[in-house]
Amino acid sequence: MSKKKKRHLSPGRALVGTVMLFYFLAFMLLGLQKMEWQCFVLAAVVPVLILFGSVGITKLYPADTLLLSLVNFLCALGVLVLYRLKPEYGMSQAVNYGVGVAAMIGCTLLIRYMPHFRLLNMPMMLAGLALLAAPLVMGVEKNDARSWIAIGGFSFQPSEVVKVLMLICLSTLLARRKVIPAMGFAAVCVLILAVQNDFGTALVYFGTAMVLGYAATGSLLLVGAGVGGAAAAVLAGSLIMPERFSRAMSRVDAWLDPWADPQGKGYQLIQGLVAMVNGGPFGVGLGVGNGTVIPQHQNDSIFMVIVNEFGMIFGLMILAVYVLIILRGMMIARNSRTRFHALLASGCAAMLAVQTFVIIGGNIKLIPMTGLPLPFISLGGTAMVSCMCIIGIMQGVSARNAADLREDRELALQGGDGL
Amino acid sequence: MAPEAYELLSMLMRYVFIALGGLILLRAGRQMLKDARAQKKELKKLPDAGRIGEVVDLETGKHYPLPREGMIGSSKTCDIRLRRRGVKRRHVLFEFAEGKGVRIKPCFGRKVWVEGVPIKATAYALHGTKVTLSHANIRIRLFAGLNVPHPAAFAAQMPDAAEEMPRDVFEMPRPFEQMMLQREMDGQPQDEQPQAFIPQEGAAWPGFDARGIPLSQELTEENDEAMPYFSPVQRNRRSDRR
16 A cells, blocks of 8 residues: 655745735634625735745745745735725735835845946935935925925835935945945934934934944944944034924933823823733734724834734734844845845844834833834835835845855866766 | 624634744744755855865965955954964955956055065956965965966966066966876876967867866866866865765
8 A cells, every 4th residue: 555645845835825824814804894895805815915925926036935925924914904904004005015026026136136336336325315315405394304205296205215225335335345434424324314303214224334334344343433423413413403302302201201291292102002001912803902092003103003903922923023034134144155245135134123123112112212114014105115125135135145056066066076 | 794793703813813923933933944954054065155265375384265255464354364474454355356366456555466566456366376465475276167267368368467467377387287297297108298289369278178177077185286276175075075
């Protein structure tokens, strides 16, 4: 009697299957609550898109399936939670996600086939600074920060676009050991953002530049000088522009004691903390929570909504997914053959890490709230596209590593080994 | 669906979502471990992955692996650390350029000689090129199979670059001469020796292809030194199974 051969599914395929099942069940559940045909359509379409985005895309070009699966999981979670909050948000985020995937593919191909950006570096730096400074001239103020540009009916945040440019420029300069120009460029970017009152994004830029500087030089002195310089700049700024800094200080006050002004400055934090505690370890259930009472529930407070409905254990799982993405980025950086690609991949991982820490740290009252979007989940077109570009850069470096390893294998065979 | 029934269903499903979330994490972790193990295995087979050759310190005889790009100096952050008199913390930058060789660029104000010729901006080093950093002499050895010009073909193609190029790049032992010497040592009769070969532009030396790669794939410890290029290590090689 012949033994029946047992088929083992690879962990990658099994992961994609689990993610698909998760979203099929979640959208079906939401459909039962709302009895909307759109939900049932999404229950069918989202898993198929996840399958294409995680497995199908690897047939087009060499991609890292694990990274894609994890990113798709977070993006689809954003669509699900936003759809539950308001169907319009969900549909809008789905479109943002589609545009983000196209941007990711573009970035992957660019990094895979372009060995360096030395000639483009200076124009990119100038364009980045011009874009970053543009809101000071023609910007729109939203949530206390003048960091938006509105053209016609379309508005976007230049700082999100410049994030990607800054990563490439810093990596190019630091790969060529030009530490002072690199840190100077980063300092000017941070200064412009501070003038725009966008301290959250400035913190992300600063943190990423410090990590990249340390990765390139291994010098703690550089990090110390950076932190000291930033502290001196904050002190000087608070003396020169006390009005702007008083707004930032009000956020610090709300963080230190939100119950001092529960209806005003502390309202968002109190509502968020209450919602998270209300959720408990297992959550109140999808579609049952009261996340809509939290201000900015679709942007910087979305993690609070997730914890409220899915529970603290699930919140920790989301954190673990971010950690896995960041570890994967560091792994890609470690396997890189060139300094530029290693710095680029580690810069991407550092940027995601800093942004995630700043937003989730703000939500759980570890640090003051800043108003940044949670990568891949929060509503926002520019933020989603920039995050997907960062993943595209990681994918591009990963594809390049695979090609380099192939080349090394050929080299070892070509050189002759006496076999 | 009635709100009460939905609430009940939703409360039940939250456990399913947590279980699925845990499964996703578990599978992602397993995949990550599997990839890390595969990478480790691959690098064990190819310990020279990412390298293009080696640098030999001519005074101490120490060998340093040569990556595709990096820095030579006395600082611990340098890719090749030479702790010698006169070698600065950051002395010289190097980078492999496809089809050209190893581009050598001294850091600002540092003195570097390639085959005895001081270089101001950049110079290209090929297999066997001697580079002097202050009081330290090193020789660059490249792997076979790399896309670099053969020293002779390179000189024929770039006569105007002779000033910038290593002075005695032409003085390197030529494959033809090595073959003659080898045959002499092997005691083969003179009439069986190959005819003299005048290299044409892009032409190959006997026993070697146009890039100077030996056609014979045999590599042993005895003839390793006689080869114009050497090969990256493969751990499954018989000589490495010690």
